[in-house]
Amino acid sequence: MKIHLRALAGTSTGYYLTLGGLLLLVALGAYAAWTLEHLGHVASGMNNQIVWGLPHMFAVFLIVAASGALNVASMASAFGKAAYKPLAPLSALLAMAMLSGGLAVLLLDLGRPERLLVALTHFNFKSIFTWNVVLYSGFMALVAAYLWTMLEWSAKAWSARVGLAAFLWRVTLTTGTGSIFGFLIGRQALGSALLGPMFVVYSLSYGLAVFVLVLLAISHWTAKPLDAAMLARLLRLQALFVALVLFVVLVYHLTHLYFARQHGVERFLLLDGGIYTMLFWLVHLLLGNVLPLVLLLRGRPTATRAVLATLLVCLGGMAQMYVTIVGSQAFALVIFPGYAVHSSFGDGAIASYTPAALEWLLGLGGMALAALITLLALKWLTLLPQRLDRFPPDEAYAPAAGAQP
């Protein structure tokens, strides 16, 4: 079965209104970045106890979801499920757009964002951060190449191979992102080899959730209903990924609870941590995983259920990032185990942090940038399947039967 792709017409008032709204958000994000650059991070809510704040939550969520957004394309190329092939270009586009949005926030939250060239020309290869710079650039290049093989008739023979490479790269990339936190030996809540694989699992869930949301939005706005069987497939996959998230979170906390030296941080995260405890139990676990699982597994899969479940998964994902990144810093470093400590620098105390409006603007600006790239690319390039109500059977898969615009 040949795959026919199309571009979004993008001539409706709604399209331009959405575009305008996103541009406004991006402009506000740029304003926030400019202000932080000129006034310094004193204009944010961050301090010397919480040095990675809300912008990191947005940035890491976007980066993790970016690699997960490639799930659908990987199902087609790496796992040979032909039914997903028509959706692969959209999957690749979302991966690139979200990575761009996430990296923009990460870059603009640097103390010296104008030194980007320094980061691209000075390397310490013992740093997982450095490896991530390589992994991010490589991911962008590989997915761009993958997209090209899907769109360019003469390159279609390479599509499956490049797709497989992109899949392997994205697993490495997300392991690297998780390891940024996993390699922090001094932080009680972090410094665990589990964090690499955990982030891979998070990415599977968050990325697919964003993909399903975007797909359903396109289906709704273009009045092209999505094939019920495809929706059911995507939601089954989403349910599996949500269950996997619950599994890794359970293993992480059970492991910590087994170690006496981790009891303090576990008590903080699970019982006494105020906003972090609430975000963990209520938003991440209950709203972000348990409720979506119920919605996905019980009853007939409908678009409304799908939208609700995937929105909740994204909300839970952001809560998880906030707890992982900010909560881990709020819990004081244990420099003197077995001692109560006090100092002028917050030793022994739970650090306080209230994100400033500028941080919200910067983070939301990054999300808007990802959406803007997606919206423009969908209009300028032929990335959407001609039909959303019919997909090729999986058996039809053959490497030679590539995409055709």
Place this chain on the structure above:
Amino acid sequence: MKPNTPATSSEPTPPWRDRRGFMAAGAAAMTGLLISPGVRLIVFALAASTPAASGANPKVRWGLLVDTNACAPGCDACVRACRTENGLPQNPGPTDAQWIRKIEIRELRTGKTQSLPVMCQHCAEPPCVDVCPTGASFKRVDGIVLVDKHICIGCRYCVMACPYKARSFVHEPLSGQKPDVPRGQGTVEGCTLCVHRVDRGESPACVQACAAQAQGAMVFGDLNDPQSEISLRLERYATRALREDLQLNTGVRYAGL
């Protein structure tokens, strides 16, 4: 949003919607982005193979011994001296830098209290150096851990990685800096062991201030010289490193802890 009319594959493609051109340009840009770090890497590797011109003596390992029995609770002479020497705020707020602070500790089981200064521990295996993406965090050959303010991008990963909370991020514009102590908004900093004084043959300001208070709780010297006062004391008394479990081989040791 109203339904859009799909474009069909038979429509002529306007030049600006030429996928091939667009993707080729994107690929070229991406290739450039990927290659430039690689080229730079070769230059960097060649530079790293040449001897450092820092002037630091590789035979020396500077260290500090803190005797917590001699460190008086409430005395913050070392902290004030550090702030004066390095041009740091005397009454720091939550966003201000603190290169050294006094920590009051009370053992939960026995109630025993102690007071001690904590600063950069100048580890032989410094996590801040390991995680720094640009190499701005570095260790001199004489063991002093510093930040190169010219290539620090302000990512704060070293602040996250330090198990001693010894690093601070500069949150706002600075004025009235000391000529010997370069600092910069948006970069990370920490105790330099008063490297500018050490290179002149003097002791760090905190050690000098402690001695001036007749506390004598801090001893500075060369850990590699068996005849130095610090080495003799380390040989004579039981001392500990903070977070010994991490095995970072710290240059700062504590007696009486």
